[in-house]
Amino acid sequence: MNYPLLNVFLTMMWFFLWIIWFVLLFRVITDVFRDDSLSGWGxxxxxxxxxVLPFLGVLVYLIARGRGMGDREAARMRERESRYYTAAGLDLGRGTGQAEELGRLAELRDHGDLTAEEFERAKTKVLAA
Structure with missing residues (x-):
């Protein structure tokens, strides 16, 4: 039972750094496979x-291609969001009246298909269109 508090803290710190390392490694690997601009050989x-060299590989990847990771993720989220609203039957103000679109949004929110945050974002888009 002789394990000082500082050792407990250091053990916890190393454990969480190890978890963060794996999250970062899997994030980079996911970005590699989702990037359409990379060829199969790349x-x-x-x-x-x-x-083969995970620490060096992640650091080099973040230096060489890290700036584009956020851009690719943002583009993927925009595409996903537009597919979601299209599948839900929303045009976000294009071709129909704003009141009708807001009515559909409220209906989706009331049925639980949209969260309050999604409803507010879609409402902002409808009103801005």
């Missing part, structure tokens, strides 16, 4: 580099 090369 994806294979980055994957081998990340598996």
């Amino acid at each position: 994806k294979a090369g980055w994957t081998v580099f990340l598996i």
Whole structure:
């Protein structure tokens, strides 16, 4: 039972750094495979580099392609959001009246298909169109 408080703190810190490392590694690998601008050979090369030298591979990837990771994720989220609203039957103000679109949004929110945050974002888009 002789385990000082500082050792407990250091053990917890190393454990959480280890978890953060794996999250970062999987995030980079996911970005490699989702990037449409990379060829198959490029994806294979980055994957081998990340598996053989994971620490160096992640650092080099973040330096070389890190800026685009956020842009690719934002574009993917915009595409996903537009597909969601299109599948829900919303045109976000194009071709129909704003009142009708707001009515459909309220109906979706009342049925629980949209959260309050999604409703507010869609309402803002309808009113801005």
